[in-house]
Amino acid sequence: MRHIAIVGAGGFGREVLAMLRDQLARDPARASSAICFVDDAKAGQQIHGVEVLSVAAFAALEGSRAFVVAIANSEARERETLRLEALGAAPFTVLAGNALLFDTATMGEGAVVAPFAFVSANVTIGRQFHLNYHSYVAHDCVIGDFVTFAPGVKCNGGVVIEDHAYIGSGAVIKQSQPGRPMVIGRGAVVGMGAVVTKSVPAGVTVVGNPARPLGAA
Numbered sequence: 758m759r760h761i762a763i764v765g766a767g768g769f770g771r772e773v774l775a776m777l778r779d780q781l782a783r784d785p786a787r788a789s790s791a792i793c794f795v796d797d798a799k800a801g802q803q804i805h806g807v808e809v810l811s812v813a814a815f816a817a818l819e820g821s822r823a824f825v826v827a828i829a830n831s832e833a834r835e836r837e838t839l840r841l842e843a844l845g846a847a848p849f850t851v852l853a854g855n856a857l858l859f860d861t862a863t864m865g866e867g868a869v870v871a872p873f874a875f876v877s878a879n880v881t882i883g884r885q886f887h888l889n890y891h892s893y894v895a896h897d898c899v900i901g902d903f904v905t906f907a908p909g910v911k912c913n914g915g916v917v918i919e920d921h922a923y924i925g926s927g928a929v930i931k932q933s934q935p936g937r938p939m940v941i942g943r944g945a946v947v948g949m950g951a952v953v954t955k956s957v958p959a960g961v962t963v964v965g966n967p968a969r970p971l972g973a974a
């Protein structure tokens with residue numbers, strides 16, 4: 758038996774469940790996989806007809822085990838990834854049927870690419886990327902590990918987004934230009950609705966149009 762766990766049984770986990778069910782129904786080789794949630798705080802519950810297991814109970818299942826982490830917080834996502842990998846489970850990518858991933862793009866393991874999302878030409882993406890509904894990554898962008906895009910993000914061409922950055926719902930990021938690379942630094946946060954016209958230093962939160970550090974906008 759092949760088991761696929763959705764790690765995190767919160768709101769996003771329930772959205773990923775719908776995407777995963779649809780993906781498996783389209784894939785005869787995987788259609789018989791058993792889906793569970795893994796969430797120590799909710800172990801024993803049934804959510805939308807799916808059992809929630811503790812990490813220990815998931816580790817004890819017989820057969821092959823794969824997982825996708827449905828937690829937006831990137832530090833928690835990395836922590837859960839390391840924990841599940843240490844138990845011998847393999848990262849699994851959830852890719853919505855109508856999401857579009859160009860063949861010249863590359864994406865690391867364990868991503869969630871939601872419906873109506875789009876990854877364009879020559880894009881490089883690290884592991885455990887979350888690309889939510891109606892978000893796009895335009896040509897030549899370079900995205901690090903554990904990066905999160907909320908719904909409706911417009912990330913234009915040639916942008917560099919470093920590890921653990923979070924891009925809020927509806928944000929727009931200007932494209933890189935010759936001699937003026939657009940870089941969203943490691944762990945930076947772009948607030949919902951922000952229009953980013955300049956690079957954002959590591960760890961800084963920006964909001965507004967044009968985006969400014971929170972508190973200065």
Ligand SMILES: CC(C)(COP(=O)(O)OP(=O)(O)OC[C@H]1O[C@@H](n2cnc3c(N)ncnc32)[C@H](O)[C@@H]1OP(=O)(O)O)[C@@H](O)C(=O)NCCC(=O)NCCS
Pocket residue numbers: 907908924925926927946947948949950951962963964965971972
């Ligand atoms: C930017 C953000 C991270 C700040 O969160 P926070 O630190 O909890 O900030 P607060 O809610 O305490 O707000 C602090 C101030 O910033 C303002 N603010 C917060 N987010 C803002 C935004 N996106 N744009 C403009 N102003 C914003 C608040 O109005 C508040 O202003 P005030 O001090 O004048 O009252 C958050 O508001 C945000 O945009 N998160 C992304 C949400 C999202 O996209 N969710 C998708 C879920 S799938």
